[in-house]
Amino acid sequence: MKFGLSPRPAQTHAARAMESLTQPSPPVPREDVETIEISLLLEAIRRRWNYDFTHYSHASIRRRLDLVRRAAGLAHFSDVLSRVLHDDGFFDQLLRCMSVTVTEMFRDPDCYRALRERLIPVFKTYPFIKIWCAGCATGEEVYSLAILLHEEGFLERTRLYATDFNKDSLNMAEKGIYPERLMAGYAANHQRSGGHGNFSDYYSSSYDFVRMKGFLRDRITFSYHNLVTDGVFGEMNLITCRNVLIYFDKTLQERVLSLFTDSLRHGGYLCLGSKESLNFSAVKPLYETLDRRQKIFKKRGLVTHG
Structure with a gap:
């Protein structure tokens, strides 16, 4: 009587492994x-x-x-x-x-009203201030800030820096030329922000376009700067970067918020967009909230121990 030999378990496992290797993998969706x-x-x-x-x-x-x-x-x-x-x-x-170029002058007028009412009185106690408008796109926001400062009698004591990584947008911003058809909407925003006088006083018209007045452009320095790769940008009293962080993931948001913090003087202000926040960020303990609704934050001063 002959007895057959059963396959060794190890051989069975090996055979199965070889068979699985020869089976085609399912296609990648x-x-x-x-x-x-x-x-x-x-x-x-x-x-x-x-x-x-x-x-x-x-x-x-x-x-x-x-x-x-x-x-x-x-x-x-x-x-x-x-x-x-x-x-x-x-x-x-x-x-x-x-590049994110969706913008307009005095966009979110309540934010500009808050800047006018809460920050300008503080700035008027300084001899000179510096403001960084990061991610300025085609310049509407930085011209809005310049107009606001002019109306409050403080533009001549301010240097504004407008930066973006899109050189075409920067070129448009520096020229300060915009379609005239947009001016009625900008004028309405200006009035809702607490603006004084006529918005048309701040530009000259030619055919279907307008150009912002030279006294506004003269107070603004336009410069290339990439928030993703470039470093600290001066020592600022105010940094505005509105509706830019929403396009970044958490890692990049942390990087940019740290960059802003390092670029702000102690007691300086940071203004973000309506859907942006310092919550859950590493820099949050370094700020106090000045206006929760308008996302205006104040960098805490140096703590001294007696």
């Missing part, structure tokens, strides 16, 4: 493929052009890159990557799309 493409594209932009968008909100960056892809008539994000690496003009177009 298209959505995951696009995620891979976007990751490679952002890395290409960082290494080729030194612009780092890797810590922008994923939903926001995907939406903007999709606009670029569709406008260029390209089928895939990987096609965008190839153009980014080899076409300088195409990258300039992409950069314009990646």
